[in-house]
Amino acid sequence: MIRRKQEFEMEVLVINCGSSSLKFQLINSDNEKVLAKGLCERIGISGSAITYESVNCEKNTKEIDMPTHNEAITAVISALTAENTGVIKDMSEVGAVGHRVVHGGEYFSKSALVTEDVLKKIEKCNNLAPLHNPANIIGIKACMKIMKDTPNVVVFDTAFHQTMPEEAYLYALPREYYDDYKIRRYGFHGTSHSFVSKRAAAICGKPYNELKTIVCHLGNGASICAVDGGKSVDTSMGLTPLAGVIMGTRSGDIDPGILEVIANHTGKNISEITEILNKKSGVAGLSGVSSDFRDIEKAISEGNENAKSAFDAYVHTVVKFIGAYVAVMNGVDVIAFTAGVGENNGHVRKDVCSHLKYLGIEIDDEANSKRGEEVMISTKESKVKVYVIPTNEELAIARETVEVLA
Numbered sequence: 001m002i003r004r005k006q007e008f009e010m011e012v013l014v015i016n017c018g019s020s021s022l023k024f025q026l027i028n029s030d031n032e033k034v035l036a037k038g039l040c041e042r043i044g045i046s047g048s049a050i051t052y053e054s055v056n057c058e059k060n061t062k063e064i065d066m067p068t069h070n071e072a073i074t075a076v077i078s079a080l081t082a083e084n085t086g087v088i089k090d091m092s093e094v095g096a097v098g099h100r101v102v103h104g105g106e107y108f109s110k111s112a113l114v115t116e117d118v119l120k121k122i123e124k125c126n127n128l129a130p131l132h133n134p135a136n137i138i139g140i141k142a143c144m145k146i147m148k149d150t151p152n153v154v155v156f157d158t159a160f161h162q163t164m165p166e167e168a169y170l171y172a173l174p175r176e177y178y179d180d181y182k183i184r185r186y187g188f189h190g191t192s193h194s195f196v197s198k199r200a201a202a203i204c205g206k207p208y209n210e211l212k213t214i215v216c217h218l219g220n221g222a223s224i225c226a227v228d229g230g231k232s233v234d235t236s237m238g239l240t241p242l243a244g245v246i247m248g249t250r251s252g253d254i255d256p257g258i259l260e261v262i263a264n265h266t267g268k269n270i271s272e273i274t275e276i277l278n279k280k281s282g283v284a285g286l287s288g289v290s291s292d293f294r295d296i297e298k299a300i301s302e303g304n305e306n307a308k309s310a311f312d313a314y315v316h317t318v319v320k321f322i323g324a325y326v327a328v329m330n331g332v333d334v335i336a337f338t339a340g341v342g343e344n345n346g347h348v349r350k351d352v353c354s355h356l357k358y359l360g361i362e363i364d365d366e367a368n369s370k371r372g373e374e375v376m377i378s379t380k381e382s383k384v385k386v387y388v389i390p391t392n393e394e395l396a397i398a399r400e401t402v403e404v405l406a
Helices: 069-081 116-124 133-146 159-163 175-181 190-204 257-266 270-279 282-287 293-301 305-329 339-344 346-354 393-405
Strands: 011-017 022-028 034-041 049-054 057-063 094-101 152-156 212-218 222-228 231-235 334-338 385-388
Touching: 011 069, 011 133, 011 393, 022 069, 022 393, 034 069, 049 069, 069 133, 094 133, 094 393, 116 133, 133 152, 152 190, 152 393, 159 190, 159 231, 190 212, 190 222, 190 231, 190 334, 190 385, 190 393, 212 305, 212 339, 222 305, 231 305, 257 270, 282 293, 282 305, 293 305, 305 346, 334 339, 339 346, 346 385
Parallel strands: 011 094, 094 152, 212 334, 334 385
Antiparallel strands: 011 022, 022 034, 034 049, 049 057, 212 222, 222 231
């Protein structure tokens, strides 16, 4: 019998499971403080280790043999309950486990309590996210095995975008490809887009369901989302996280005919070309320098023209999607920047906003110089409010988990 903790306050263990890694945070749902966090690495590989820090200890790394994710979950439990460095006496103090799951397909428009039926539906989406979903499932099953009495909740990257209208998510392909294979736009970073758009409404002091917001999640992976009245109505990523704006190592949108041209010139097959589009393209591919904007800006300062071209092309695609989404929503009230580049790179933000003066946007240079903190970077006179809002996907997952169990 699964134990549900009825009171609102609980400790929530948030799990983000990869094929050979497991990130975790223990969050108190009442004050939303992180009690402990860490990372299990090289699961199933020699040299596996857990890195852990808590309110009772500084970050430390310990080598532990972790042939499977079961041992990784056991290592997490041991760290959380350790006598001197742990933060709980035993796992009965953990009210629930919240799991990040990348793809929920069309099955899930919101987070869900894990059942056998839910697991089967997630497994049916494996072909849509072959690198992520199977690993997510491994983590869920490991928690169910080790923590038998604790409820597990799944929070999907794609769920927030299930409100997109058909005209936004359908591709202009023969209809049977959607009917038979569910090939359509799904979008990603939904947990982040939801968190940031809700936070933007709270900062503005306006009802969430009355705002037109564009969220720019600009990290190594990047996506833009149009949120109209609290609902995602369009987003830049597609069937996969390869689509949309130029990213760190991903190409973003390209002419599909390019694949055949590259194949004819190089003899590479579709899988090899897709690998290039995912891992050797984007800002890194264009610049020949790096996917890291700190390296790009250093190269620009040294006169590297390819780095400047990559920077400008990146900004151009962000501007283009923002403009498109202003049109889709017939206006915009708030633009929010988030994630690694969005939160920390004032040059990107300023260059993007310099193309949006037609919207009545004015940027406060002093505010825009700040890094990694929540701040309004537009002036008081600006007709559209522009914010930097640090994303917190782990906290969003914890909140969703509590909401499902409430």
